[in-house]
Amino acid sequence: MSTATPLVAIVGPTASGKSALGIRVAEQMGGEVLACDSTQVYRHFDIGTAKPSSEEQRRVAHHLLDLVEPQEVFTAGDYRRRAIEVLGGLRARGVLPVFTVGTGLYLRALLEGLSDAPARSEELRARLRKQADRRGAVYLHKMLLRLDPPSAVRIAATDLPKMIRAIEVCLEAGRPMSELHRQPRASLEGFSPIRVGLLPPRAALYARVDKRVEAMLAAGWLEEVRGLLACGLDPAEKPFQFIGYSELRAHLRGVVELSQAVKSIQQATRRYAKRQITWFKREPGVEWFAGFGDDPDAAGAVLRFLSAQLEGGKASPAGAGSGV
């Protein structure tokens, strides 16, 4: 009812050209870029996470990059809080927020909100993991079946992380997770999202993925990994599990040939892209474009679409809901 500020979210699989498009949109429409990517929030992990270059960041202001150190845990809830903070600042300055979204969960957490569920408990998780090791994952599934039957039905007995989270919520909250999830969530207020999606043809996307992995290596990715390890960073830290970092670490340990590591990275990236596509297909209200974000035709089409949307929003404040 009150005037909602528009917000642009560009979704799409890795290597589809979201960053380039985000910059272009921001430049032409008076915006700034907000990364929505679970890996780019980590400092020092730059090349492998395809973080926008410093040159790109000079062209347009970027937010929500480099938020935490590699030792820190960062969650969807953290993302939501940080993003809302940034959005407040942009709104005050009349700047259009342009999200480049690789991590669908983070976008959903921001726009739709999260349940009022307890945060992680590292101690409890450690204990549950130990029990799973000792007695098998099925043991946890039986526990979940007692605590929260509906969740136990939905979560496979082989899906350890989800079982652990569900048990954690039940125990910490003293109520079944499925019950908490039924409560209404606090969606983002004061903003009306416009979602555009990039969906290049699969074969072209995969070719781009393969090429980009090689380009990252040419840009010094291996040296980046070597440097991080030389700093004394524990190889067990989470960012070392990101695609590529684990494979390159294996290569540096002498376990695999570089060429083999590259193939593994390319394949893992392809699988990741596929999962992203599946997730984004489910995202409501996305206007899809078939090309890459750095392709002039696709970018032009997106820009035309966006200006029509923004104009429409201005022209009809009473709006008729404009078919969200």
Added chain:
RNA sequence: GCCGGGGUAGCUCAGAGGUAGAGCGCGGCCCUGAAAAGGCCGGCGUCGGCGGUUCGAUUCCGUCCCCCGGCA
């Protein structure tokens, strides 16, 4: 040319006289605080070609083609 080994899914290969399987790949899907994580589902095939034996052959026999070793 001869002697061996082999030609089965996109790849690596298992199998058996009743019409085919595994891993990987690939595809589809799920997801409410570590999501670049984790999980679920799917065989996608002239069993090298052609003949023969048989109720029935991809499996047995013959022949041809191709690949890999060795000897020439």
